[in-house]
Amino acid sequence: MAELGVAVVGFGLAGEVFHAPLIAAQERMRVAAVVTSSAERAERARAAYPGVRVVDTVEALFAEPDGIDLAVIATPNSTHAALAIQALDAGLPVVVDKPFALTADEGLEVIAAAEAAGLALSVFQNRRWDSDFLTLRRLIEAGELGEVRRFESRFERWRPVSKGSWREVGEATDGAGILYDLGSHLVDQALNLFGPAVEVYCELDCRRTEVRADDDAFIALTHDSGVRSHLWMSAVTPRLGPRMRVLGSESGYLTFGLDPQEDALRAGRRPDDGKPWGTVDPENWGSLGTPDDTHPVPSEAGDYPAFYAQMAAALLDDAPVPVDPNDAVETLQVLEEARRSAAGE
Known part of the structure; x- marks a missing residue:
């Protein structure tokens, strides 16, 4: 069975508590990389996900994206749009934690970048x-x-x-x-x-x-x-x-x-x-x-868990993404x- 390597960008509440456990529980995904500048959080990531690659900047991750099939943006809200575009520019499909961006215009810019790159994009509206x-x-x-x-x-x-x-x-x-x-x-x-x-x-x-x-x-x-x-x-x-x-x-x-x-x-x-x-x-x-x-x-x-099951299907089976990013723009x-x-x- 194909397995997707997922990079969790940000390992605070969203990344550590919500995204990483749901990714790890999905049989077609694994937590392959974590981006955090906190030494304490880095150690927790290594303990929870043996073999995970931990880097302290997104630049380090995106410069060497080998083994990464999906980037999850779980950083503070003000960084969502810019980091999503960086990930897309690095050739990675993206999941963005809510809120998708600070403004609807920013969200539309991210959608345009995904469409131009031909890459999947979704928003984590887990509720x-x-x-x-x-x-x-x-x-x-x-x-x-x-x-x-x-x-x-x-x-x-x-x-x-x-x-x-x-x-x-x-x-x-x-x-x-x-x-x-x-x-x-x-x-x-x-x-x-x-x-x-x-x-x-x-x-x-x-x-x-x-x-x-x-x-x-x-x-x-x-x-x-x-x-x-x-x-x-x-x-x-x-x-x-x-x-x-x-x-x-x-x-x-x-x-x-x-x-x-x-x-x-x-x-x-x-x-x-x-x-x-x-x-x-x-x-x-x-x-x-x-x-x-x-x-x-x-x-x-x-x-x-259905969110990441559907995201895996989108990447591996050409199914629709779990949440259309245009819905997040409307929100x-x-x-x-x-x-x-x-x-x-």
Whole structure:
């Protein structure tokens, strides 16, 4: 069986916790190289992936790309577009962590570079494989809700004091802040389910004194399909709302709590450890119905491994990439419009 050598560029939270374990669990991929300037992270990479090539700069990697079939850009947001283009110039297909770029125009430049090079390009919108999202898609496709009228979706945390990471204390102009961190997921899910947005409204706030970028946001979308999406993202929510409330003409779907895959990855698990992956216990299933008739709905298992399985198929079998980068550009256009709305423009 053909095996793809994958270079993980950046070995912070995204690279070490999300990308590398999912790549290593994919039978047609291996973690062949890691780029990190941190000696501590380099040692962890060598321990986790014996035989991995570790370099401290992307220039060193791209100067000698032998044995590398795919580059994964898992660096701070402000570097995504430039590094993706560098990887493409080196002859490598690319996966870019979300957000794809800082602006839609930057994203279009990366797409143009991939098309000119004839190389595959995708964006890691892993929340398309969340348990609740997959369950909702199943219910919609089965007609269980009737005509969907309103989609309410939240990623909320209670973190009254920031952890000091660049995502929280960096500048919004560098891609820090909750709008780009969690809004990238929420908007992508809404557009993926209900189509293009024709109206965007946003409230954007910075609540904590030590934080320079937004940490509390609300977006309202009106989709061309007529569905209205209300999306909340916050680091300062002392009482968490439902993860999703979806209202249709026949019934509604309500679910609380987050997909279990992130916690599993943060705990050091891998999808190939022989234990059930992405499953939700029955007591945490969502419910479907009306005030007079409500019943629990079995949750689909979350499936982050599907992203890299589909990426392997794209490179080895000429299948479509798992996420069309043009979708990510559309998400960036909404986020840019959201920021303009919040500024009163």
